Each structure stands twice: as C-alpha cells, then as structure tokens.
Amino acid sequence: MIxxxxxxxxxxxxxxxxxxxxLPGWKGALPSRMFAGYIEAGNDTVNxxxxxLYEHYMFIESENDPKTDPVMIWTxxxxxxxxxxxxxxxxxxxxxxxxxxxxxxxxxxxxxxxxRNNHTWSSNASILIINSPSPIGYSYCKPFGxxxxxxxxGDWDDNRTATQTKTYLDNWMENFPTYNNNTYFIVGESYxxxxxxxxxxxxxxxxxxxxxx
Numbered sequence: 001m002i003x004x005x006x007x008x009x010x011x012x013x014x015x016x017x018x019x020x021x022x023l024p025g026w027k028g029a030l031p032s033r034m035f036a037g038y039i040e041a042g043n044d045t046v047n048x049x050x051x052x053l054y055e056h057y058m059f060i061e062s063e064n065d066p067k068t069d070p071v072m073i074w075t076x077x078x079x080x081x082x083x084x085x086x087x088x089x090x091x092x093x094x095x096x097x098x099x100x101x102x103x104x105x106x107x108x109x110x111x112x113x114x115x116r117n118n119h120t121w122s123s124n125a126s127i128l129i130i131n132s133p134s135p136i137g138y139s140y141c142k143p144f145g146x147x148x149x150x151x152x153x154g155d156w157d158d159n160r161t162a163t164q165t166k167t168y169l170d171n172w173m174e175n176f177p178t179y180n181n182n183t184y185f186i187v188g189e190s191y192x193x194x195x196x197x198x199x200x201x202x203x204x205x206x207x208x209x210x211x212x213x
Contacts, residue, residue: 013178023094025105025114031093032061032122039175041134042167046154053153055168056138058084059176060093060127063120070183072121073169075130077191079161080150082137083129086189092127093120126179130195132168133161162198169211184211 018037023030041053062069074091076083088096093116100112121127131137134153135146144152173180188196203211 014176023114024111025096025100026094027105031116032063032066034061035059038139039168039172041132041139041164041171044154044160044164046160049154051134051153052142053134053164053167054140054142055134055164056131056140057168057172058087058129060087060122062124062126063093063122064124066126067178068182069125070185071126071128071179073128073130073184073186075132075165075186075188075192075195077189077193077195078136079156079191079195080136081190082131084131084137087127087129088114091117091121093117093122125185126182128172130165130168132165134164158194158198159202161195162202165195165199166202166206173211 014035015037018035020030020034020036023034036056036058038054039057041055044051044053072091074083074086076086086092088094094114095117096112096114100106100115103113105111105113131139133139133156134141135148135150138146140146140148141153186196186200
C-alpha cells in the first residue's frame, strides 16, 4: 500500500497583520473586511536630505462582490487634509457627527460613536484612501519617523505629491494582488481637483504602472 501525502501552501494575498476586526466606537460586526497599515512610497531627496516615505492606507472591501466590484481610490484635498475626513464623514461605511459625542456609549468610554452610513460607496465598491504627501494623516517619513511635524518630509509640490502617490499605489497593488484585475476609479474633492489629474498624468506617462490599463 502506497500512502499519498498532499502538501498545501497557503499564500496570503494581503498583509495579514493589517486586517481590522473591530473599530472603536462600533459594537457590531464589520460589514466587510477592512485593512489599515503602511505601504512604502519610495525614496526622495530634497535639499540634500534623502527621505524614506511611508504612506498610511485604509482599505474597505466592497460589501457586494469585492472580486468584481470596482476599487474607488479617494483623496481629500487641502492641500494637507487627511482622507479619513471623507471616509468617516462622507462616503465610508460608518460616519461621525456631533451626535457621536452625545451617546451613552460616548459618556461611558469617551470614544466617539460610529453610525452606519446607509449610503456608503462600499455598498458596491471597495474604497482605498490616499494620505499623501507624507506626513498627511498617519503617513510619515524617515529619518524623522511618525513623531515628525508637518514639515518633517521637506517641501512639497504637486509633481512630488503625484510621484509619491503613484509609487504608493503600485506598491499597494503588489501587497493586494487579488485586486490587480479590478476596475479602478481615482476620485477626490477640493484640492483633489489638482491631485487627481496630476496623478493620472503621472500614471499615463508610465505605462508600466499596474494601474495603467
């Protein structure tokens, strides 16, 4: 008798340690899978200082069919506004408002209460937010690290911002290859009206980008 041994290798198509299983201010189960963490966004030299750039992301899977639904890439404007504002006030699965500070849960925990957004874009699309340039939101750069201030990564212009964002998106897709064949839309508001076209121009100029199809 010959015994047959089957060996299986499980390959994770996402950063395992980045998955979120609960959010402060929300008691129930999450409506879809969520991830947050850091993605390398390249190196950059400004005024003889070389910076290692790291962009913080949050990714919300579609509540419908994440394998086929589009991925909405979202950026707030400012310049200097973190995209968490759009995610948690306008378009994400949960929202915060002044009422978040008036609930029994908030009085007991001092954690603002999250409310379900019945009009969330994640009903039929996955959402990926941009927090660039570093140090917007939780994004940061070395050598100063996450404790740096708003000027710790050097002076920024629209071209430098687009370069970092393109590198971040390419590296994000390497970390989440499951979504390489999805349709992507890049959307923003306010100064995002500058961020979006300069980023798209950068992507079109480099047709090796995974986002260029």
